[in-house]
Amino acid sequence: MMPGQGTLLVPDPAERENLSTFVGRAVRLDPAAVIRLRRRGDRYVSAWAATSFEVLAVRTVVGELGVDDVTAGGDVLLTGLRAPASDGRIDLGFSMDSAWRTALPPVTGFSHIDDIPARSLVELAERGVELAAEHGSGHGPPASLLEQTVLTVTGAGERAEVPMRVVFALTAMDFIPHGGDRPDARRIAPGEIVRVRASRTWLRLDARYGSVARRRGPALLAR
Structure with a gap:
């Protein structure tokens, strides 16, 4: 049975835990975070969060949504994910559609550029944190550091520049598996990879536990 318009159904407890972890990280980064849920085919729901790095984060789980997009x-x-109703339904509360002001990337149209070692990205993030501590302020890392291209990936006739803000978002959302309380390059398995994909207007990094996406060029904002 399809859930009501204001509800989400994620029957599998493991999938519910996966989504809860994603939402928990988004809320930890921003207590006022909103999550955009979109139906993806007949069996999946994608959850999107806009991070403070002006980079989108997404995780897809098996579930049912009463509407296409909310x-x-x-x-x-x-709260609903941690204590669902007896039938597994999750009340989404009041619609917060007006609070979402960011365009989403298309589902299709991405080319696979290359795979890069996850350990390398975590090392870049660690160096970035050190630089931010030296040159940042109470408002966070300087914009010049966030915009700095820290990795250039080529393949399939494409060239994609990855800025530090995308690397920060990937590690802040904890999408790369590791063996500790926080990402540490020394604990990342050597064979763990992050897939770099790009379209004409978007850059996307796909890790084991989720993806981050950033519009290529100016302006992430625009619905």
């Missing part, structure tokens, strides 16, 4: 408060969604 935005929920992160805190409300997290």
Whole structure:
């Protein structure tokens, strides 16, 4: 049975835990975070969060959504995921559609550029944190550091530049598996990879536990 318009159904407890972890990280980064839920085919729901790095994060789980597209408060969604109704349904509360102001990338149209070692990205993030501590302020890392291209990936006739803000978002959302409380390059398996994909207008990094996406060029904002 399809859930009501204001509800989400994620029957598998493991999938519910996966989504709860994603939403929890988004809320930890921004207590006022909203989560945009979109139906993806007949069996999947994608959850999107806009991070403070002006980079989008997404995780897809097996589930059912009562509408094609709805935005929920992160805190409300997290509460529902941790204590769903007896039938597994999650109340999304009041619609927060007006709070979402960011365009989403298309589902298709991405080319696979190359795979890069996840350890390398975590090492870049670690160096970036050190630089941010030296040159940042109470408002976070300087814009010049966030915009700096830290990796250039080529393949399939494409060239993609990866800025530090995308690397920061990937590690802040904890999408790369590691053996500790936080990402540490020394604990990343050597064979763990992150897939770099790009379209004409978007860059996307796909890791084991989720993806981050950033519009190529100016302006992430625009619905």
